[in-house]
Amino acid sequence: MDKAFQLSWKSIHREGDELTVEKDHVFHRNFHYNYPLIEKAEGIYLYDESGQQYMDASSGAVAVSVGHGNKEIIEAVAKQAEKVAFVHTLRFETEIQHHLSRLIASIAPDTLDTVYFTSGGAEANESAFKLARQYHIGHGKQKKTKIMSHWNSYHGNTMWTLSAGGDNNRRSLYEAELHEGTVHVLPPYRRGRPSSEGMTPEEFGEACLKEIEETIIREDPETISAFIVEPITGSQIAALVPPDNYLKGIRKLCQTYDILMIADEVMTGFGRTGEMFAVDHWQVVPDIITFAKGVSSAYLPLGGMIVSDGIVKVIKEEWDGKFAHGFTFSGHPLSLAAAKANIEYILKHDLVKKAKRQGEYLNGQLRKLAETWSFTGEVRGKGLLAGFEMVKDQMSNMAFESEFQAAEKFNALSLKNGAVLYPGQGQVKGEKFDHILLGPPLTITTQEIDKLITILEQNCSEFSELIKSTV
Ligand SMILES: Cc1ncc(COP(=O)(O)O)c(C=O)c1O
Incomplete structure (x- = not known):
């Protein structure tokens, strides 16, 4: 086979074994979102093309229970x-x-x-x-x-x-x-x-x-x-x-x-x-x-x-x-x-029991975190499915304006700080409210939960500044 050849249709190029990545052909879920390109996934971590590490604290869409790269x-x-x-x-x-x-x-x-x-x-x-x-x-x-x-x-x-x-x-x-x-x-x-x-x-x-x-x-x-x-x-x-x-x-x-x-x-x-x-x-x-x-x-x-x-x-x-x-x-x-x-x-590996034990630890740490910040509402969950609401302040329990996209903003900060969360916006009787869902792989260790909490603390600190600057 030729060392370098070009496929004759449209614009797909191949140099030797290298496929030149042309990014214009994917019907993305959102054409205006800048998706990190993930090159490697191992354990509870994802790595993008620049080498940035993300803790996959949502196991994809709460799916990758045993973590990535399971032989x-x-x-x-x-x-x-x-x-x-x-x-x-x-x-x-x-x-x-x-x-x-x-x-x-x-x-x-x-x-x-x-x-x-x-x-x-x-x-x-x-x-x-x-x-x-x-x-x-x-x-x-x-x-x-x-x-x-x-x-x-x-x-x-x-x-x-x-x-x-x-x-x-x-x-x-x-x-x-x-x-x-x-x-x-x-x-x-x-x-x-x-x-x-x-x-x-x-x-x-x-x-x-x-x-x-x-x-x-x-x-x-x-x-x-x-x-x-x-x-x-x-x-x-x-x-x-x-x-x-x-x-x-x-x-x-x-x-x-x-x-x-x-x-x-x-x-x-x-x-x-x-x-x-x-x-x-x-x-x-x-x-x-x-x-x-x-x-x-x-x-x-x-x-x-x-x-x-x-x-x-x-x-x-x-x-x-x-x-x-x-x-x-x-x-x-x-x-x-x-x-x-x-x-x-x-x-x-007894991951069901482990999910219960690690979930109790994660939930306890989230509750402690929520005591520190005024915008973290109810903390909930069982096992390694955990979540918290985002509210204007804990006393009133009022939701953020939906256009503010609090959960999306929180997740964007989190991505920058190295953890992938599952942000969402529900709706009750016309009122929209933001929340964050967490569902890390069931293999997550206590040290990794501590690391996640450190990232969440950083997110909270930056989100708090963000609210101050937008009020
Ligand atoms: C509770 C529940 N049911 C159904 C679905 C749909 O599953 P799928 O996306 O595989 O069609 C989901 C996906 O998030 C879910 O969380």
Whole structure:
């Protein structure tokens, strides 16, 4: 081959082994954002082309649970690629499909025994909505079509999952296209609910459940197919942990009204919150758990659902065994190999317990930090899913003006200082509020948490100056 050659079409140039990087051909999420070019990722760190180190304190989008550069996962994928890289699950099965399904079923709660694979979280949730529909038709409940969910939840960016989600920032552009058959209730979140003042967590949980039951009755239980819940809210209300009676209450309501309970564990699954699944904190067994992200630590795209025996029985007996659904990449062997090695790594290194222990330390340090600064509001979380709100001042708990983009500004300072956070802006009753989500790899050490806190202190100090200069 010529030492230097030029591909003859368009403007891609190659000199020897070097591909000249031309930066004009990527349809970026934001054409006006200056993305650092990451050249290397190792452990909990990313390195850009200039050599700048960033602590990945959000594990990508809370996905890279075992950290970057994990040799066991890389080797497992290579080995699987040599054996069989792809077959279509419409016609064939692979050993890895069985191995991983058995492994996931063995760590899932109680009667959740059968695993369906997709390529990501939105596909997983959309699959669950379809499965719920087929289940209900299968046992004679044709009218059950609606999906219930929370405002301020996130379930994905396809139209049905966007409709079920409660992120007004993302929904607003598509108001006309959103599914009508989605019903939203308020999350167990005290902001925007003055009546909750003075209530104990238990009383608050009861009050929220009462609202949910009223909504179910108003909508007609015979029309509701499934209730999808993030057990601990991720990107929309950073790390909101519900009152202890809340998820159990939802489980009971779903049973009473023959509604399937879907726990969206896309962000929380596989140890992130200090239990294998977040529902395990409350011993709640939903009908379906959906997952993605941490299942493969994002080494390759994978999502899916873990389905209860009762639903599988209906598909087997009433539908001739057929689920009317599927994707080309469902059960892609390489993704499954990555996931199997990833989960084995999590188990072998006891990362679920570690997430719990390190999470308690991180949360304690965040609380101390929040005492120092007036703009750090409530600190929340479980395990290594942690978050804090950004408020004008702690006394009033008032949100920053949304145009100020407090969380984005805070994250920009953080990037400069060497840590990647997960900034967000939620919305309750029209009021937008900023928050920061943290979800470092479950492998993070105590010293690394201390380093993260030092960076956050620096961010806070600079953010405080920024507020002073903009008031
Ligand atoms: C709770 C939850 N559900 C669903 C999704 C969508 O997953 P994906 O981006 O893989 O489609 C996300 C992604 O952030 C999530 O956090």
